[in-house]
Amino acid sequence: MALKRVYKAAALNEDVGSNPSAPVPPFQSTLSESSSSPNAPPQDHKNGSLRQTKRMKRLLASDPAAAERMDYRRRLGLARRDDDIPTALQLFADVQARDIDIGSEGFNALIALLTTFERLEDADKVLTHMRRKQFSLTEATYVCMMRALALGGRQPEAAEDLLREMLAGGLRPRLRSYSPIIVGYAEQGKLENAFALYDKMLAQDIEPTETELVALLRVCSGEGGGNVEVDNFYRTLADLQDLVLEPGEGAWEAVAGWFEKRRERGDWAVGHDQAAKSGGRGKDRKAALAQTPSPEMSVRRGVVVDEAGVCSGCGTVLESIQLSSEAANELMTKVEELVLADRAREAEWARFKAWLRGPGGGGRAPEFDTVIDGANVGYFQMNYAQAPPHVNYEQISWVVEHFVGMGKKPLLVLHARHVDSRRVPPGYIALVQKWRERQLLLVVPYRNNDDWFWLFATVFKGGRTLLVTNDEMRDHHFQMLSQRTFLRWKERHQVHFSFGGYEKGGGRSVLIQVPAVYSKCIQGPGSGKAAGGREDENWHLPSAGDDKWLCVQVRREGATRAQSDGGMTEKS
Ligand SMILES: [Zn+2]
Numbered sequence: 001m002a003l004k005r006v007y008k009a010a011a012l013n014e015d016v017g018s019n020p021s022a023p024v025p026p027f028q029s030t031l032s033e034s035s036s037s038p039n040a041p042p043q044d045h046k047n048g049s050l051r052q053t054k055r056m057k058r059l060l061a062s063d064p065a066a067a068e069r070m071d072y073r074r075r076l077g078l079a080r081r082d083d084d085i086p087t088a089l090q091l092f093a094d095v096q097a098r099d100i101d102i103g104s105e106g107f108n109a110l111i112a113l114l115t116t117f118e119r120l121e122d123a124d125k126v127l128t129h130m131r132r133k134q135f136s137l138t139e140a141t142y143v144c145m146m147r148a149l150a151l152g153g154r155q156p157e158a159a160e161d162l163l164r165e166m167l168a169g170g171l172r173p174r175l176r177s178y179s180p181i182i183v184g185y186a187e188q189g190k191l192e193n194a195f196a197l198y199d200k201m202l203a204q205d206i207e208p209t210e211t212e213l214v215a216l217l218r219v220c221s222g223e224g225g226g227n228v229e230v231d232n233f234y235r236t237l238a239d240l241q242d243l244v245l246e247p248g249e250g251a252w253e254a255v256a257g258w259f260e261k262r263r264e265r266g267d268w269a270v271g272h273d274q275a276a277k278s279g280g281r282g283k284d285r286k287a288a289l290a291q292t293p294s295p296e297m298s299v300r301r302g303v304v305v306d307e308a309g310v311c312s313g314c315g316t317v318l319e320s321i322q323l324s325s326e327a328a329n330e331l332m333t334k335v336e337e338l339v340l341a342d343r344a345r346e347a348e349w350a351r352f353k354a355w356l357r358g359p360g361g362g363g364r365a366p367e368f369d370t371v372i373d374g375a376n377v378g379y380f381q382m383n384y385a386q387a388p389p390h391v392n393y394e395q396i397s398w399v400v401e402h403f404v405g406m407g408k409k410p411l412l413v414l415h416a417r418h419v420d421s422r423r424v425p426p427g428y429i430a431l432v433q434k435w436r437e438r439q440l441l442l443v444v445p446y447r448n449n450d451d452w453f454w455l456f457a458t459v460f461k462g463g464r465t466l467l468v469t470n471d472e473m474r475d476h477h478f479q480m481l482s483q484r485t486f487l488r489w490k491e492r493h494q495v496h497f498s499f500g501g502y503e504k505g506g507g508r509s510v511l512i513q514v515p516a517v518y519s520k521c522i523q524g525p526g527s528g529k530a531a532g533g534r535e536d537e538n539w540h541l542p543s544a545g546d547d548k549w550l551c552v553q554v555r556r557e558g559a560t561r562a563q564s565d566g567g568m569t570e571k572s
Pocket residue numbers: 303311312313314315316538540551552553
């Protein structure tokens with residue numbers, strides 16, 4: 001066994017042709033682990049090459065069969081790199097005829113190549129050969145086959161058979177294992193299969209993305225030949241609302257298309273039976289609402305929303321939707337978890353939390369309603385050639401005084417190294433001292449990340465507390481927060497800033513961009529007030545690229561208004 005591993009390593013790293021440094025694609029990874037799109041083409045991880053050691057050369061000379069296996073794997077790797085199907089098929093024919101063991105990875109690579117070019121029949125032959133010879137299939141190979149079958153081959157049922165086989169074999173499924181089959185079913189109008197598989201995926205705790213949700217919404221409007229479906233439409237729309245902050249064009253068309261299709265058919269009774277049977281809560285209630293006789297409906301694409309939050313299409317006032325206290329607590333818990341991953345920070349963090357409780361809670365924190373990320377303000381546009389190594393204390397001061405001037409109560413968060421009297425340039429020691437005396441300053445202890453302190457303080461304070469920073473918070477450590485919660489929170493609280501011209505007092509004017517009075521997210525009934533107090537069903541979908549909205553309005557005078565946000569959010 002040890003011998004085999006040596007050869008495998010050699011095969012993966014062997015020099016190619018006349019160029020001694022050209023890498024050979026390794027077989028290991030037929031799909032990138034980090035591939036974000038479940039439908040992206042398979043990719044190789046490219047390794048650098050290693051020279052053959054004398055020991056390997058000796059081994060090769062003494063074991064011609066191993067040398068041949070290695071050579072086949074190498075040539076297959078090259079064929080895959082060059083998308084050379086004829087050569088790959090010729091190699092496979094030899095492998096079959098002479099029963100050469102190119103290993104699971106060799107076969108997996110072959111399948112990845114063939115399915116990329118939708119050579120389903122050929123890929124299936126490799127699969128059959130692998131099974132006969134009892135080579136194990138990887139999750140990535142299953143994904144290649146399932147994707148080719150479900151999407152290119154339009155055989156989602158066959159793909160789902162493979163998925164079942166994969167699960168039975170104990171391989172862990174991922175989004176990419178389900179996604180192509182759900183989309184494949186949806187494209188063919190096979191609504192029941194699509195949703196049954198979607199439910200299985202959710203049961204595995206796998207979160208869908210916009211791709212699957214849009215496919216499911218589309219199949220609900222009868223695209224692909226099915227019926228217009230009510231229950232599943234509203235349920236999927238609620239999932240979209242929950243998971244996607246700014247939907248793309250595909251989602252707009254799927255939602256608009258569904259309402260238009262219903263209007264076109266005048267068929268509002270679809271789904272009535274299910275809705276009646278299952279009582280009157282949540283999505284069922286919405287479904288029941290949807291079959292009220294002949295409502296008036298408008299679908300408007302590309303409307304705008306003014307500064308007061310009024311939709312130019314229907315006059316609805318969009319709302320500011322804050323995180324529920326539950327979601328906010330969850331966010332704080334996660335931040336705390338990340339901070340306390342290093343137990344050495346425990347005591348300081350506990351002190352910070354006690355301080356944060358303020359006079360009302362036995363802590364010493366002053367009242368504040370605006371948290372300033374001091375380092376971000378202090379380093380803003382400070383990356384020019386002769387910039388000083390320290391933060392720009394004047395910029396920080398301008399921003400602090402700007403908010404004081406607005407009647408706000410700022411809390412300036414700065415890391416200890418920026419306010420340590422041994423480090424602050426002499427000219428600014430007095431300024432820093434003033435901040436301390438005015439109780440504006442929260443000093444982040446050494447060995448701590450100031451990001452967590454300003455973030456936690458702002459979430460803790462809740463309400464309409466503002467966070468002043470141009471940091472888009474996309475770093476890896478922010479990525480560890482639940483994005484559906486964090487992005488919603490950020491949209492409501494972040495204030496961007498820049499500086500204008502110099503003013504009489506010597507400082508520069510501060511320009512700020514505060515969050516809109518309404519949330520830029522999908523707003524449905526229960527999260528928007530219709531003009532004139534009508535009980536309407538309004539849907540507003542923002543767009544990812546610009547400030548345009550999709551506005552859908554269903555007027556049903558006298559109908560009971562449905563709630564739609566699943567407890568994630570609350571009105572502020
Ligand atoms: Zn509207």
